[in-house]
Amino acid sequence: MDHHLDHHTDDIDHRILAALRARGADPRVAGVARALSWAGEHGALWLAAGLVGAVVDGARRGAWLRATALTASAHAASMGVKRIVRRPRPAHVEPLVRTAGRHSFPSSHATSAAAAAVAYGALGAHPVPPLAAAMCLSRLVVGVHYPSDVAAGAVLGALTARLGARWMKEGARGVHGAPRGRA
Numbered sequence: 001m002d003h004h005l006d007h008h009t010d011d012i013d014h015r016i017l018a019a020l021r022a023r024g025a026d027p028r029v030a031g032v033a034r035a036l037s038w039a040g041e042h043g044a045l046w047l048a049a050g051l052v053g054a055v056v057d058g059a060r061r062g063a064w065l066r067a068t069a070l071t072a073s074a075h076a077a078s079m080g081v082k083r084i085v086r087r088p089r090p091a092h093v094e095p096l097v098r099t100a101g102r103h104s105f106p107s108s109h110a111t112s113a114a115a116a117a118v119a120y121g122a123l124g125a126h127p128v129p130p131l132a133a134a135m136c137l138s139r140l141v142v143g144v145h146y147p148s149d150v151a152a153g154a155v156l157g158a159l160t161a162r163l164g165a166r167w168m169k170e171g172a173r174g175v176h177g178a179p180r181g182r183a
Helices: 004-027 029-057 058-085 108-122 128-141 146-161 166-174
Strands: none
Touching: 004 128, 004 146, 004 166, 029 058, 029 108, 029 128, 029 146, 058 108, 058 146, 058 166, 108 146, 108 166, 128 146, 146 166
8 A cells, every 4th residue: 555645645634624623613613513413422313313204204104214224224334343443533633522432433423324314315304414414524523533434434324325225115115014025
């Protein structure tokens, strides 16, 4: 591997993080970023949204429950990758929030947010993708992840939800005794 390229990538990661973390100097921005961090802990916001979708949209309850399971699975996958990679959190910026763990790659907040954006977005929950993007950005504003952590988490989450899309849609056909097989 080209160590010059690796150093250059690290430098860009550090510089982007420092610039976005500086946005947290504005108390309004910091407040929103902290709230998103709190709500996204362990995928809580996204899991709750999926369960609400299942209750509100009874005709597609199965699809909503499967979308929620995909979101939870993506989060679990990110935790597993985090334990393998063990990248330390950024040390060159002062974080605005405490974290549940000390490993940074990938961002589990970004993973569950992207999974929810893809899965719930496919079910017509149009506010979820922009909220998920804000969640991803908040991880940089609060200073607890590098941009590459967030990007990797978002890819992992989106890929997990995309790979489960057929299974999720089959859940919609399984409502009220209808067959769950192919249409």
